[in-house]
Amino acid sequence: MIANLVVLALPLVATYLLAAWWHRRFRQFADFPQLKPSFLWGHLKTIHEYTLRGPPKIHHDPVFAEMAKELGNPPLMFCDLRPASYPMVVVTSHEVAEQISRVSKLFPWSTPKSPTLGDLVQLIGPKSILMRKNEDWKQLRKRFNPGFAPHHLMTLLPCILDKTDIFIEHLDRYASSGDESPLLKLTINLTFDIIGAITMNVDLDAQHSESSDQGEFIRLYDQLVSLYGDPDGLPWWVHPRREWRRHCLSRKIDEHLDGMIKAKHAEVQEKQQNGKAKPRDVLSLGLQGSDQLTPSLLAETRDQLKTFLFAGHDTTGILLAWLFYELSRSPRVLQVVRDELDQLFGPDPDPAAVREKLLAPNGEELINRMSYLTAVIKEVLRLYPPAGTARMAPPGSGFTVRTPDGQNFCLDGAIIYNAATIIQRDRAVFGDTANDFVPERWLGDKAGIMSAGAAQDDENGDTAGDRKLPPGAWRPFERGPRNCIGQDLATIEVRVILAVVARAFDFVKVGLGELDLDEKGRPVLNEKGQYKTKSEMYNMAQITAKPVESMRMKVRRRQ
Known part of the structure; x- marks a missing residue:
């Protein structure tokens, strides 16, 4: 009797499961702009096919851009990543992105972060500020805000300059030898040294010429980060051995950080x-x-350090690499940068002379007067944002956004990805030069690259006045209350490094993106005022968006 009931029930169960899957795949998000999904694989197969059309290991943002183009560039696009992950909504409009990052009655601290951040738990820790919510997040942000305040960071200029001196030694070595350098590796090591000194006042020895000479902490960290390279988007249980290796390395890093925190706490108490x-x-x-360094406080502090170390070195190192690349192929822009630095620091480009003036009483004023250099940084961040953000509204919360054409979409239960690369290249905002390197577009714009301007926008929602472009159309540090806590550190240190390096060295790209020379071996300008290149540079996905081939360069001392 029971066997017969089971036999009769099986078709009913199968029918129910099939109907439920059909609804989830084709009906649940049917009103969203999307390419045709597969019954079994949703959009995973489509994403794979579009990825194969691009160069090897290309970042997913250009892939999403091509998919959106196929749909007529809607303000948002649905991508069904099931069964590998949650369904996802890719946001391509700054108007929609602002609704996600700003505060609302439903979410007082903006839309919650996506649970997919859990994939980075071994790198940033389970108590990371990135994963905290609501009042818990607010108190943690309040606790660490003083260390990233602009007026405090300006007192750390000697530290930034000391680490930059080591970077210059490496550039001199490559200039003397004529060998090509993996510039991204050099810039990331530089910014790792800076973030280590500023967050913990320790020398992490990241800038040694040989990796064998680096400190144990750096070696462990590099091993851990390497296990996140070339992500396939599959859950951790598909690669249990890799996840175990991540876990073991993370625990060793934790032991190092625990020792540093305990020593620092004793020092603070004294x-x-x-x-x-x-x-x-x-x-x-x-x-x-x-007064007491409880186990809970120790773990919480450790995870913030892991978060600051990762976010504070990786994205800033990437920004520097792209800056040197754009300056190397844009002679007019480079000359304007050098002219501005000559006016501020005098005609002597020697790094020691620049250092002396930056450490003088008016050094902070000189940094704030780098208006064109600031525009260059802002434009590079527009074209090549190193990182993005993913949010998720819990199912049943009723979180709805409104598109510019008046349509409403409920985003509950889906990963919400503000695709900064697509948003910041929107032709409706940036016109025909949306894909071009044009720093001048930011001159005279009310917002610089510091958090104070962003906070003003978030509070008042003001897009008029001295604004030339919608503030939400530039979001490399994201926006709203959960914007990047370290954005002021990144923008201060980058301006200092460029002030020291930009007039002393020339960079020549090799490999992908190298210059296309004429029959006399001279670079040729295109109609946009940039040197022609034999091929295009692009970003790869390695947790963040990193330039392909580690930005291979040759370095020359400027004559």
């Missing part, structure tokens, strides 16, 4: 008791007022 000078590194500032 200074507070003796009335000594206030500490200047982020870790010490974050530990002030904490």
Whole structure:
């Protein structure tokens, strides 16, 4: 009897499951702009096919851009990633992106972060500020904000310059030898040294010529990051051995950080008791007022350090690499940058002379007067944003966005990806030069690249006045209350590094993106005022968006 009931029930169960799958695949998000999904694989197969049309290991943003183009560039696009992941909505409009990042009655601290951040848990820690929510997140942000305040960061110029001196030594070595350099590796090591010194006041020894000479912490960290290279988007249980290796390396890194935090806490306590000078590194500032270093506080602090170390070195190193590339193929822009630096620092381009003026009493003023250099940085961040953001509204929350043409879409239960690369190249905003390197578009624009301008926009929603472009159309640090805590550090250190390096060295691309020379071996300008290249540079997906081939360059001392 039971066997017969089971036999009769099987078709009913199968029919129900088939109907449920059919609804989820074809009906649940049917009103969203999307390419035709597969019954079994959703849009995974389509994404794979579009990826194969591009160069090897290309980042997913250009792939999504091509898919959106096929649909007529809608303000958002649905991509069904099931069964590999959650369904996803790719946002391509700055108007929609603003609705996701700003505060609302439903989400007082903006739309929650996506649970897919859990894929990075071994890298940033389970208590990372990136994964915290609501009031819990607010208190953690408040605790660490003082260490990233612009007026405090300006006091750390000597530290940034000290680390830049080591970077210059490497550039000199490559200039003397004539060998090509993996510029991205050099810039990332530089920014790792800076973030280590600023967050913990320790020398992480990241800039040694040989990796064998680097400190153990750096070697462990590089091994861990390498296990996140070339992501396939599949869940962790598909690669259990890799996940175990990540776990083991993460625990070793935790042991190093725990020792540093305990030593720093004891140092802070001693200074507070003796009335000594206030500490200047982020870790010490974050530990002030904490008499007891409880296990919970230790773990929470450790995970913030892991987050700051990763985000603070990776994205800034990528920005520097793209800056040197764009300057190397844009002679007019490079000359304007050098002219501005000559006016600010005098005609002597020697790094020592620049250092002396930056450390003088008016050094902060000189940094704030780099208006054209700031425009160059902002334009590079527009074209090559190093990172993006993913959010998710819980199912049943009723989170709805409105597109510019008046349509409403409920985004509950889907990954919401603000595709900065697509948003920041929108022809409706940036015109025919949307894909071109034009720093001048930012001159006279009210917002620079510091967080103060973004905060003003977030509070007032003001897009008029001195605004030349919609503020939400530029979002490399994202926007809203959960914007990047370290954006001021990144933009200050990049301006300092460029002030020291841009007039002292020339960079020549080799490999992909190298210059297309004429019959006399001279570079040729195109109609956009840039040197023609034999091939195009592009970003790969390695957690963040990194330039292909590590941005291979030859370095020359400027004559």
